[in-house]
Amino acid sequence: MPTTAKSTTLQIATLCLALTLPTAMLSAQPAGYNYDEAKVPAYTLPDPLVMADGTPVTSADQWPKRRAEIMDLFLQEVYGKAPGKPEGLHFKVIEQSDDAINGKATRKQVRVFFDADETVAMDILIYLPKKLVDAKQPVPTFLTLNFFGNHSISDDPAIVLSESWMRSSKEKGVVDNRATEASRGASASRWPVESIIDRGYGLAAIYYGDIDPDFDDGFKNGVHALYDPPAKDGWGSIATWAWGLSRAMDYLETDSEIDAKRVAVFGHSRLGKTSLWAGATDPRFSITISNDSGCGGAALSRRAFGETVARINTSFPHWFCDNYTKYNDNEGACPVDQHQLVALIAPRSVYIASAEEDTWADPRGEFLSAVHAAPVYQLLGTDGIGGETEMPPINKPIMHTLGYHVRTGKHTVTDFDWNSYMDFADQRWVK
Template sequence: MPTTAKATSLQIAAFCFALTLPTAMLSAQPAGFNYDEAKVPAYTLPDPLVMADGTPVTSAEQWPKRREEIMQLFLEEVYGKAPGKPEGLHFEVFEQSDDAVNGKATRKQVRVYFDADETVAMDILIYLPKKSVEAKKPVPTYLSLNFYGNHTISNDPAILLSESWMRSNKEQGVVDHRATEASRGASASRWPVEMIIDRGYGLATVYYGDIDPDFDDGFKNGVHALYDSPAKDGWGSIATWAWGLSRAMDYLETDAEIDAKRVAVFGHSRLGKASLWAGASDPRFSITISNDSGCGGAALSRRAFGETVAQINKTCPHWFCDNNSQYGNNESACPVDQHQLVALIAPRSAYIASAKEDTWADPRGEFLSVVHAAPVFRLLGTDGIGGQTEMPPVNEPIMHTLGYHVRTGKHDVTDFDWNAYMDFADKRWGK
């Protein structure tokens, strides 16, 4: 079974916990932070197309060297350095059915063991359109982490009830850090499985706590238990969750029913931060999607709008490498900003999404990351964001090699978001 973790609620930062409470409980953004554009500090962004020695990057041939410079800075100063693919990695398909989702889909559940001794593992839940599987057509697929277990994305009783440690949340059916039967389908509103299947796409999802339980324990649980304690530039939880997405991709590449050349990595909130880092660090992901990822994700840190580097490292210190804490209230000293994270994905496709009322995540700062990453995409022969420099109207997506929308509503994942992501994939993958 996937690894479990022992902890008390006192070990969890209460504010960090609040960031994934149900949407109804997040109607007000946290007080005491800047939500006024007039109070955004003056800042200068580091140029993704200028080498560390000041040499301008004017050709696609120069980009790999500059990309490596930027990647190293993110590794050392933001997310931390993760190990490579473990030698003992192996997979077990422990359940499958060809009669799921009202007969429209096949379902399989796969255990990914991170070591030869099978001491630490994660489970992947996969739904694929039955008609594609029967026609032997590999399926383009969305890969994503979830917050409360694979069993929460659907009422499907065949999904294994997770036994891993979870943040207690009665609305999600989690009591004393354990899932109960009441948690089945608790997050289904964020996962329109049947709609995804009807559009011809597959869905693969993993409970993020299987990889690294989300509390600050000094890196002793989850996959960290297999490795030595990290140094100041060692992998924080965001990098660890991204590493887990790459291990899931390792499995997807072995599954003949999945088109591994057309896999989109998707994440919401803190898991949107993880999806961005996964897309930046693993070129196998064809499309990278960030939904309301905010500070440490798509939003420019130098704007200090809504959540800040200081606050996120105070409340969730395990998310980033230790070196990142020095940039709290000192964002301009950091040698990188988040537009460069988006730029690392080039020339592959990326989609950044915001919510109008989610000022904590700084929608404008998320859009500006796309704008300032676009020159790299254009240098590499793509259309970037199509020359867009002004935020689009609410609920009117922009779709080029880069995509963006800001929708009505709060910090959440909605059918509007999913339809936009599938429209984007239709365009990018020629469906």
């Protein structure tokens, strides 16, 4: 893969056809969408290393100006602009224990209030390895959002049962958009809390619906209730959830038991889109992890493979800013693409993960974002993705400053994913 500024603007078709995937990756998905590599349209990616006026970026000193140009385009055209840290932000520990997870962990539940009047808040559930806390060693921590409440990630009966709106699900014990006791531990298969503790890491989890309930209501609920309705370039829900992760980071920086210099932000699916935007907008996150994030996340939009910009804006009109609808069935007109989102995080570490059967999320497009972000990482003195240009074998992670794997299975989070993320953290953080 060429690494010069000029060479990153290129016709991608030749490279794409060289990156063949196993037949299993062409599994059935929603009809009417493209899953055939031969039908991927020819496209040219906007070059992260060419200024808006055409000037090539050839030194690290030039990158901050180019980065600002790219960031402004994402703010204006894709995710939308969020407010800063609210003046009324404050925190309260609402529960804690030094005897959790079979005595291996401490548990703390922190309520983050977004306003002085305490009208809108989110809860952070924090597990830390007890042996590190007792030794007064600040703990490197994974900060995550979840889909069905903090109580769903573990059957620990002490976790506060969420009272926030959530999508009804018999499987998850959610009735009439509210959690029930049957919700406890309903998503535990995605959250190997004990394994994370055993590896010497902390876990800080937040229900994303505390920040902004995931339905289109014209931005009247959640934290949006504290602000004026967003303009066409105002924060959509993904930017709002990312804003909430930054507010969580505000808390983590105050907690002496957590190593705030070693916090990895992690998300799956729409929350993987969120983690990437959080990593791009908040330099305090040391590692950014995207699990099966697809369209609007790690996957290149111009490939129009699987889920498309038009589909995502139609099905979830609240996720992105209103300006993003200009690129429905018109991806080539968008001034940015997702490799530039990954590049915004440089030189900090990013891990992108795909699933073999998750063609809706376009695994190849996710990998290509890392490939085409790599020249920025190399310009800034890192090893990028190690010069890789071909997707790795199934279940064989690539681990450089940019990490990537495609594993067996479907659109979910598995122990393989988590073990890979912890291996990556071991390598990047060197505990």
